[in-house]
Amino acid sequence: MAPSWSELPSELLGVxxxxxxxxxxxxxxxxxxxxxxxxxxxRALASPPTPLPQQLPWLLLVPSDGxxxxxxxxxxxxxxRLSLPYGAHGAxxxxxxxxxxxxxxxxxxxxxxLVNVFSRAWLPLPDRMRVPRHGINTCLVVRAxxxxxxxxxxDCIAAAIVSGVSNLAFVRPRMDRQWLASETVHGLQDxxxxxxxxxxxxxxxxxxxxxxxxxxxxxxxAPALRMAWRSYRMQRRSNAPAPSPSSSSGGGVxxxxxxxxxxxLMVVRxxxxxxxxxxxxxxxxxxxxxxxxxxxQALPSGDHVAWWVELDGGLDGRVxxxxxxCSRAFEASQFAGFQEGVYFLDDTSFDISLxxxxxxxxxxxxxxxxxxxxxxxxxxxxxxxxxxxxxxxTWFYP
Numbered sequence: 001m002a003p004s005w006s007e008l009p010s011e012l013l014g015v016x017x018x019x020x021x022x023x024x025x026x027x028x029x030x031x032x033x034x035x036x037x038x039x040x041x042x043r044a045l046a047s048p049p050t051p052l053p054q055q056l057p058w059l060l061l062v063p064s065d066g067x068x069x070x071x072x073x074x075x076x077x078x079x080x081r082l083s084l085p086y087g088a089h090g091a092x093x094x095x096x097x098x099x100x101x102x103x104x105x106x107x108x109x110x111x112x113x114l115v116n117v118f119s120r121a122w123l124p125l126p127d128r129m130r131v132p133r134h135g136i137n138t139c140l141v142v143r144a145x146x147x148x149x150x151x152x153x154x155d156c157i158a159a160a161i162v163s164g165v166s167n168l169a170f171v172r173p174r175m176d177r178q179w180l181a182s183e184t185v186h187g188l189q190d191x192x193x194x195x196x197x198x199x200x201x202x203x204x205x206x207x208x209x210x211x212x213x214x215x216x217x218x219x220x221x222a223p224a225l226r227m228a229w230r231s232y233r234m235q236r237r238s239n240a241p242a243p244s245p246s247s248s249s250g251g252g253v254x255x256x257x258x259x260x261x262x263x264x265l266m267v268v269r270x271x272x273x274x275x276x277x278x279x280x281x282x283x284x285x286x287x288x289x290x291x292x293x294x295x296x297q298a299l300p301s302g303d304h305v306a307w308w309v310e311l312d313g314g315l316d317g318r319v320x321x322x323x324x325x326c327s328r329a330f331e332a333s334q335f336a337g338f339q340e341g342v343y344f345l346d347d348t349s350f351d352i353s354l355x356x357x358x359x360x361x362x363x364x365x366x367x368x369x370x371x372x373x374x375x376x377x378x379x380x381x382x383x384x385x386x387x388x389x390x391x392x393x394t395w396f397y398p
Contacts, residue, residue: 006033013039021053021335022075023398054334057321057395058082059379060102062093064361064389070396074335077381082396085120087113092355092362093394094160095145095326100398103145103158109355112142114151114158114173117396123151125158129179131165137178140164143350144324146202148193157216157225159191159202161324163352168204170214170227180225185212190324192257194264198296198304199230205255205266210234211294211306232296232306240308241270254348256322260329264294266308267322267342289342289370291315315340315372321395323347328397342370343379345393362392 017040020026030040058070060082068089069079084091084102091104091111100118103125105111112125129140141163149156151173162169166181167188187207194203201215210231217228241253256267268290292308299305319330320342332340346366354360364386368377378384382393 006035008035010035010039010042014043017043020075022072023052023055024058024070024072024080025075026052028080054330055398056319056330056335056338057096057328057397059367059382060093060096060394060396061383061386062090062388062391064387071379071381073338073380079381079383082117084117085115085122087111087122088115090390092391094142095147095324096394096396097147097150097326098328098397099150100396101147101151102394102396103142105142105355108357109139109141114145114147116151118398121152123173125173126171126176126178129162129164129166129169129181131181133181133183134165136165138165140169140179141352141355143355144191144326144347146191146193146325148202155220157193157202159193159214159325161188161191163350163355168214170202170225172225176225180227182214182227183229189255190257190327192259192264192325192327194257194259196264196296197262198298203257203264203294205257207253207255209236209240209255209266209308230304232304233299235305235307237292237308241268256324256327258320258322258327258329260318260320265311265320265329266292266294267320267327268292269322269344269348271348288375291318291320291342315342319343323395326395326397328395340372342372343395344368344370345395347392361387361389364388364392367393 017029030037056073058072060070062068068082068084070082071079087106088104091106095103100116102115104113104115110127112127114123128137130137143161146159156173158171160169166184168182168185169179171179185204189205189207191202191204199213201213204212212229212231214227214229217226252271254269258265271287292310296304296306317332317340319332321328322344324347332338346363354362367379367382
């Protein structure tokens with residue numbers, strides 16, 4: 001037996017390192033001591049190099065009392081501390097993108113930015129919106145941000161679900177000083193960039209399950225951003241829940257867009273009631289889910305007809321993570337021990353008063369997992385009593 005942990009054989013340390021599936025565990029492994037760091041480096045520099053296993057999202061938490069932390073579904077139930085870039089401490093989280101990117105509101109409803117947890121990059125976003133149809137500039141409150149590409153790409157466009165004169169806005173990070181307001185999308189539920197074989201652009205879904213696609217118009221490097229939009233001719237499904245004009249969540253129904261296997265899916269979450277919490281926010285009581293795929297056909301006229309159809313095989317081996325503007329799909333077969341299912345957060349509603357002030361608690365109790373047959377409240381490692389005056393939880397994609 002080795003006299004100490006630091007003197008374990010490098011071959012054994014290499015085996016242990018390769019059995020760590022979570023990126024965070026591998027980072028902690030290399031930080032133990034010099035010999036462990038050397039073993040980790042040897043595996044990384046091996047010929048051929050050892051690829052990092054595909055990562056599942058981390059559940060990122062910004063508690064009222066304590067440092068930011070996360071729960072990794074690949075690494076058990078332990079909560080790990082996470083250092084956010086300076087200026088993002090206490091920020092409201094508004095979305096995420098692969099590669100460690102977060103959208104944050106660093107000062108209540110202002111100081112918006114895209115930040116990278118790993119590189120510490122900080123890309124400011126505007127806090128005002130240009131409304132061409134009214135000829136005015138106005139403030140806005142960002143609820144959720146979706147990206148068309150990594151923020152470091154020249155082609156990146158951000159779309160945001162907002163509260164203001166419009167409910168959907170677009171901006172080119174690094175280029176635009178103001179968001180561009182779109183035409184109001186009545187009953188807007190979610191927006192996601194989807195590289196469809198017929199129409200590539202931001203797809204927005206409403207509470208009556210209609211789909212509108214937004215694409216950049218003109219020269220991508222033009223001084224002013226312009227977005228064109230097209231609404232599909234939707235064939236309404238016979239068993240679709242009726243929309244509620246008085247509720248942005250569709251009156252007991254909330255919808256999310258997620259791309260999977262090259263197709264656009266809509267996940268419909270049904271809940272029987274909204275439970276009010278002391279902080280003023282409402283949390284939906286989980287009741288059930290539907291997963292549907294978008295079908296689109298081009299017409300000779302140039303228009304498109306579209307429809308939603310329920311997946312024949314249910315989830316069919318998918319693991320879905322739901323969040324406004326940044327839902328993601330993974331294949332359960334690529335993660336040993338994981339079953340298909342839907343992981344969801346407490347974001348069925350949005351209390352603008354919490355974003356405008358520093359008082360009150362963001363709703364954080366309605367987090368859970370749907371197995372395809374039943375809904376289970378809570379996620380392994382998520383604290384049973386969690387409070388945050390800063391931000392609701394979000395998925396983080398390392």
